Amino acid sequence: MTAALEVRKLGVEFNGHKALDDVSVSVARGESFGLVGESGSGKSTLLRAVAGLAPVSAGTISIDGRELRRGKRNRAFYREVQMVFQDPYGSLHPRQTIDRALLEPLAIHGFDNTENRIVRALEEVGLGKGFRFRYPHQLSGGQRQRVAIARALVVEPSIVLLDEPTSALDASVQAEILNLLEQTRKDRKLTFVMVSHDLAVVSHMCERLAIMQGGHVVETLPASALADHKFEAAYTKKLFEASEGFQRKVHTEAPA
Numbered sequence: 001m002t003a004a005l006e007v008r009k010l011g012v013e014f015n016g017h018k019a020l021d022d023v024s025v026s027v028a029r030g031e032s033f034g035l036v037g038e039s040g041s042g043k044s045t046l047l048r049a050v051a052g053l054a055p056v057s058a059g060t061i062s063i064d065g066r067e068l069r070r071g072k073r074n075r076a077f078y079r080e081v082q083m084v085f086q087d088p089y090g091s092l093h094p095r096q097t098i099d100r101a102l103l104e105p106l107a108i109h110g111f112d113n114t115e116n117r118i119v120r121a122l123e124e125v126g127l128g129k130g131f132r133f134r135y136p137h138q139l140s141g142g143q144r145q146r147v148a149i150a151r152a153l154v155v156e157p158s159i160v161l162l163d164e165p166t167s168a169l170d171a172s173v174q175a176e177i178l179n180l181l182e183q184t185r186k187d188r189k190l191t192f193v194m195v196s197h198d199l200a201v202v203s204h205m206c207e208r209l210a211i212m213q214g215g216h217v218v219e220t221l222p223a224s225a226l227a228d229h230k231f232e233a234a235y236t237k238k239l240f241e242a243s244e245g246f247q248r249k250v251h252t253e254a255p256a
């Protein structure tokens with residue numbers, strides 16, 4: 001079957017520094033795929049390269065079997081592929097109401113019936129009509145991230161690229177947003193590619209993951225393999241043990 005996203009032998013260079021080198025990943029339609037690895041390993045760069053926001057120096061990227069040309073993406077691409085970033089405040093214009101923020105992508109892509117679509121989009125992410133004419137600064141971090149998700153989903157994409165979508169939120173809100181994402185993925189049969197430095201989040205949300213280090217994919221494995229300790233790369237073992245150790249520490253040190 002044709003992959004929803006196929007990255008082959010991808011290279012990205014910033015002033016001679018190889019941020020990605022010979023990276024290949026294949027994500028099936030409807031799959032939830034995670035990218036994990038230490039800071040600077042190239043996770044965000046890979047997502048940004050797919051979105052046309054990083055300088056690709058080698059390799060190819062295909063969506064549904066269609067190879068993308070290097071450089072800026074066209075409108076049709078953004079109809080199909082949307083992105084949700086870590087900082088929802090940064091991705092929402094401070095002087096635009098939520099209504100405007102949702103109307104803009106609908107207008108760009110020529111959708112009709114915008115009024116209904118905006119109300120439905122807000123409902124889908126658990127925000128009522130009352131939020132429609134508020135400004136971003138009148139929302140909490142979690143509510144802003146709900147708007148960012150609504151903004152991505154309102155144009156009915158089939159692939160959503162998520163760059164640390166919950167790492168700016170506190171733990172309880174983080175869980176709510178992850179549940180919302182999981183629900184929308186199921187309801188809309190979306191394909192997710194999610195970056196996180198948090199192995200627990202990725203193995204909970206994703207069916208398969210790629211472990212990245214120093215601009216390379218060191219291993220691709222099903223999330224279940226992590227729970228069963230079935231990894232091959234020494235680096236994956238190290239990452240897993242560090243994450244387990246961290247969780248144990250948090251558990252034992254947390255106040256009763």
Ligand SMILES: Nc1ncnc2c1ncn2[C@@H]1O[C@H](COP(=O)(O)OP(=O)(O)OP(=O)(O)O)[C@@H](O)[C@H]1O
Binds near residue numbers: 197
């Ligand atoms: N715009 C840029 N200009 C120059 N170098 C960059 C740029 N973006 C990323 N890099 C470099 O590319 C490498 C990979 O960065 P990237 O942000 O993809 O890592 P990451 O795995 O997402 O890290 P983190 O978890 O800290 O976000 C790093 O060495 C980084 O310094």
